[in-house]
Amino acid sequence: MRKVSSFSKLSKYEKISWLAKNFLYESPVDVINNFAGFWYENVEIQKQFDGFSENTISNFHLPFGVAPNFLINGKDYVIPMVTEESSVVAAVSNAAKFWMERGGIQAKVIDTQKLGQVHFFFQGSPEKLKIYFQNHKSELIKSAADLTANMEKRGGGLLRLDLLDMTHLEPNYYQFKVAFETCDSMGANFINSVLERLGSEFRKMVASSDEFSPEESIEINMCILSNYTPDCLVEASVSCTVEDLGIVNGFAPQHFADKFTKAVRIAEIDVHRATTHNKGILNGIDSLVIATGNDFRAVESCIHTYAAKDGQYRSLSKAWIEKDIFHLSLKFPIALGTVGGLTSLHPLAKTSLQILGNPSAQDLMKIAAAVGLMQNFAAVKSLTTTGIQLGHMKMHLTNIIAELKANLEEAKQIETYFNDKVISVSEVRNYLQKLRDSISPKTI
């Protein structure tokens, strides 16, 4: 058993050497060279990358691309996107240009409330607890004043503190549900600090109060923000007359609009389709989220929970035709920051925010909604007209051809041959080998 102690205390070179010896069975020099190839040249900046996480030995490169021609609420944008999935940036760019020529995208923030919870257990009378809470609520909030002061200066802070009786679900279980405004920061650290304070103060208050017996004590189970923020909500939409859609991939406008709205309807009623439909929307959103140094797991968990809010997991977008106007709209909750966290620490995240004109968190929410909407339009458009494989496979084949270092003539033959076949690296490699084998006699 290759157990290792105090691994985190080893130097980067020692970590890699240990890995080379115990798990890669290659010479440490080769392994170090492999990982070092991905290091940033400037040692100080590389140290910063290393510091973002732990046991860091290299940087994983994800393609950083841009999608131009976004028109959101009358302002034009280029969207920085980080994604390893081919055709997402191309699809989003095409859709953005299509809608730029039709008045652009409308986006609005509906609300910006973040949430946190203090989960605790209380052995005693629920009524007494509720009355005590109501009587001491402002005192409790004041106990966190030193933590909230700065956020209040920026226009945010603690908005609401509620006590929830959860004892019908679990014996003695109560919850503080706390709403926050965190302005341009995602607010995780702020929220968690305040929650931990509220939890420990309330426990102390109850313990030292004459109103409770020693048996009527509080045990804090945990204090933590919730990534599900259904009231941190944004909406984006596009519309134009059906006629103005024009001929789309060979489909007449009315026919296209009909197929499109049906496809979105299917994602509303069918869970299996909804998952993939929303996955596509998140292909767009996450690309922006990563590029701006935000946390995509937080975004994913929030949006998917929201998609399931009525008891069935459903499409986030809606499409309809009303009085000859085609509409597509998308609504979801998302908590993003444009200050704090990695947004100001990661050099390319800073650049991404510059490309976007240093937006506020609310602006970034709108941009995210616009990118999600454009992905959705592009994906449903291709699915209902040409099919998804045409573009996908073309991109994938181009990557494989590059990987196999085929020359121009070979590339052409590969493209022709695989036009109607399932593409994989091994299939293309075999075909290329055959091609080269069959050609070699002539070239001697």
Next chain:
Amino acid sequence: MRKVSSFSKLSKYEKISWLAKNFLYESPVDVINNFAGFWYENVEIQKQFDGFSENTISNFHLPFGVAPNFLINGKDYVIPMVTEESSVVAAVSNAAKFWMERGGIQAKVIDTQKLGQVHFFFQGSPEKLKIYFQNHKSELIKSAADLTANMEKRGGGLLRLDLLDMTHLEPNYYQFKVAFETCDSMGANFINSVLERLGSEFRKMVASSDEFSPEESIEINMCILSNYTPDCLVEASVSCTVEDLGIVNGFAPQHFADKFTKAVRIAEIDVHRATTHNKGILNGIDSLVIATGNDFRAVESCIHTYAAKDGQYRSLSKAWIEKDIFHLSLKFPIALGTVGGLTSLHPLAKTSLQILGNPSAQDLMKIAAAVGLMQNFAAVKSLTTTGIQLGHMKMHLTNIIAELKANLEEAKQIETYFNDKVISVSEVRNYLQKLRDSISPKTI
């Protein structure tokens, strides 16, 4: 309006120059240098990164770290993890070591079925359609034989083809629900190719059949895999006697086990907590998914949909004590590949798979479940004992100190001062400035 045409056809330098001029208002040379700083030194390899996506101008660096001391089904692993979130790798590593010393993690794959759908509309008698489908099902499957042949050689292929009548939800709407086994590949391209073939063939078959009138035609709406694969399921678990848990962050074993199981129970019954609980699990899983070149949006959408399967979004993990044994287990669906796609194209993804001993897709599912489980143990452990902020803020402060280039003495003072305060870059910068202002007279 800064509209641009044929942007994708510009060279990388031209793209960056356009961006510099129109959106960054900086000298193109500076902007090119900024982006070029992140390029891979070897031009051929950089071309490959550029080819993964579109309009690519740079690489976004995410820290690549490793978590040692995983013992899964008796075999030891080091886990490659790509995450920008501090303390995930540290937490997972600590939890893995804790459980390595208590028999390790048990993991098993329950099933590996992938799914795809052909969505179509049929104007005509449902009964006639169903009978026709049953009579021609094998013929239809055979029509995709050239596409499935290779996958069948590898032990996979099309497993099941069902016709679903969805007309109770939407007029004339039917669906083929198709189950696949895709062996070590994630299978997206394979599944989509087969579905598109099934759809177009069935449409043609019905159109040319004497049994249907010309009005009784089929319109294919779309053919696409489903990312929701509830039967591609894996499970991981740990257990030990309560006593063997030992003293955990100052808590006696029984007390810790009690708080821990309550915290997991809360995530089962409360949606707001469940989202964050599962988000944490995905912090672990996604790190591995990205490191191995898999698609994290696919993984996220599938797992979150599964978490909402019974009508309320709930915890993926369960914890309980039975006859003095503490149990923690985690079950979720996940479709991963270890061949095909980016797994073999991204150089560091290949290295990740080597570090894991070139696992099969089923092995990788088990490893993903183990990583998710360890994250969950670590997160709930810290939440219910020390609180999440202690570790988080320490990491965050270290990053900020590095960013602000504080010296060792300043760093110490910063750490002491911010011990009980909310941390942000601007707060730390202000404090550091005050520190330097107050010191400067002495240093003259």
